[in-house]
Amino acid sequence: MSKVKDMSLAPEGVRKIEWVQKHMPVLEHIKEEYLETQPFKGITIGSCLHLEPKTINLGLTLMAGGAEVAMTGCNPLSTHDDAVAGAADLGLNVYGWREQDDEEYYQTINMVLDHKPDIIIDDGADMIMVLHNERTELLSHIKGACEETTTGVHRLQAMHADGALKFPVIAVNDAYTKYLFDNRYGTGQSSFDAIMGTTNMVIAGKTVVVCGYGWCGRGLALRAAGLGADVIVTEVDPIRALEARMDGYRVMTIREAVKQADLIITVTGNADIICGDDFKYMKDGCMLANSGHFNVEINRPDLEAISTEVKEVRESIEEFTTKDGRKLYLLADGRLVNLSAARGQGHPAEIMDMSFAVQALSAKHILENDLPVGVTKAPDEIDYNVATMKLKAMGIEIDSLTDKQKAYMANWQEGT
Numbered sequence: 001m002s003k004v005k006d007m008s009l010a011p012e013g014v015r016k017i018e019w020v021q022k023h024m025p026v027l028e029h030i031k032e033e034y035l036e037t038q039p040f041k042g043i044t045i046g047s048c049l050h051l052e053p054k055t056i057n058l059g060l061t062l063m064a065g066g067a068e069v070a071m072t073g074c075n076p077l078s079t080h081d082d083a084v085a086g087a088a089d090l091g092l093n094v095y096g097w098r099e100q101d102d103e104e105y106y107q108t109i110n111m112v113l114d115h116k117p118d119i120i121i122d123d124g125a126d127m128i129m130v131l132h133n134e135r136t137e138l139l140s141h142i143k144g145a146c147e148e149t150t151t152g153v154h155r156l157q158a159m160h161a162d163g164a165l166k167f168p169v170i171a172v173n174d175a176y177t178k179y180l181f182d183n184r185y186g187t188g189q190s191s192f193d194a195i196m197g198t199t200n201m202v203i204a205g206k207t208v209v210v211c212g213y214g215w216c217g218r219g220l221a222l223r224a225a226g227l228g229a230d231v232i233v234t235e236v237d238p239i240r241a242l243e244a245r246m247d248g249y250r251v252m253t254i255r256e257a258v259k260q261a262d263l264i265i266t267v268t269g270n271a272d273i274i275c276g277d278d279f280k281y282m283k284d285g286c287m288l289a290n291s292g293h294f295n296v297e298i299n300r301p302d303l304e305a306i307s308t309e310v311k312e313v314r315e316s317i318e319e320f321t322t323k324d325g326r327k328l329y330l331l332a333d334g335r336l337v338n339l340s341a342a343r344g345q346g347h348p349a350e351i352m353d354m355s356f357a358v359q360a361l362s363a364k365h366i367l368e369n370d371l372p373v374g375v376t377k378a379p380d381e382i383d384y385n386v387a388t389m390k391l392k393a394m395g396i397e398i399d400s401l402t403d404k405q406k407a408y409m410a411n412w413q414e415g416t
Ligand SMILES: NC(=O)c1ccc[n+]([C@@H]2O[C@H](COP(=O)([O-])OP(=O)(O)OC[C@H]3O[C@@H](n4cnc5c(N)ncnc54)[C@H](O)[C@@H]3O)[C@@H](O)[C@H]2O)c1
Pocket: 149, 150, 151, 152, 179, 182, 183, 187, 211, 212, 213, 214, 215, 216, 217, 234, 235, 236, 237, 240, 267, 268, 269, 270, 273, 291, 292, 293, 336, 337, 338
């Protein structure tokens, strides 16, 4: 069963899915293995992930392993209508279309839950919240869930601390082969890909402010500098602020940074990073984008409050004319620019290859182990497995420890 916008887009969707499959060798390897071993026979997996070709390939991997798979999107703007049509054509249950309103967004989450999933794969924890708040009759059926992103992990940890979480969750985000690559290099590349594609503007010579120097922020600052920007970082954590400074960026408060910015990218997972009077200090023409979470990092109502006119001047670009006559530009409604902008394609396939390999292996881990209720990291074995497969696919060989080296590392008596 499926609910998508236009099934005539299926051939193009299938073409795009086939393209990413050529660039996701680790997931393809797991798919072949699952086809043989059928770890998910008789199991239903429900996912709430950005619906685009790479995610569909994860769905196909789980289906190859014997699962009934039902998928919906985790963001109202990020679904690719051709990819979901292709997915439906290839036998997945898929519910979603681009530009859903809030009601439709939660309706399609419920459509997935109607399949009575045993395992949930979530991104941002919206599906897990619906399960705990509205579909409590399904809770006892759930064997566990995997969470894709930093903020989802934070929400679930907070939920567990309150005693509210009712099943085990694997924090896929916290695997090394996820955040070190996806959050850093993935967000760094795909955000600029989307910003440049959306605006058709140059980055070189611009002052780019990156708010938040976590794993995503590090990637964004690195790519901004590589593109020739003058990079400013804002932080609230003194250690990360210091790291940003020593990595070569200017560090200052947001109030100072907004005065100099040509482009501001928020990537904190926090709310109200740009709000209130911040908008009053911005230069005419300043562009605003978010690559963090939901649409709360840039406070749109506060921007509207100082504006006399708002209009879409180019696809995924809104122009706000302020009362004092400046023009400020908000990209993709302040939602994740790399996925929500019409030209956002999300992370490169080679990156999602690793993130989704961790997802596919973690889902199997949930089935095969009696995990405690709570949020746990994916086992190191999964991480090393994925890294080893990725290196192999890249044709890279590395050394291994000799017995003598192992003995030396385990020894505490030998000194100078
Ligand atoms: N766009 C994408 O594709 C993508 C990919 C991965 C993660 N994410 C999301 O991006 C966000 C960041 O993820 P991360 O892994 O980098 O998290 P992280 O925890 O490593 O980093 C977040 C940083 O933001 C800082 N911060 C918090 N409040 C701040 C404030 N008011 N001003 C300045 N800095 C502040 C924190 O101190 C921290 O250093 C999360 O919401 C995550 O879910 C998006």
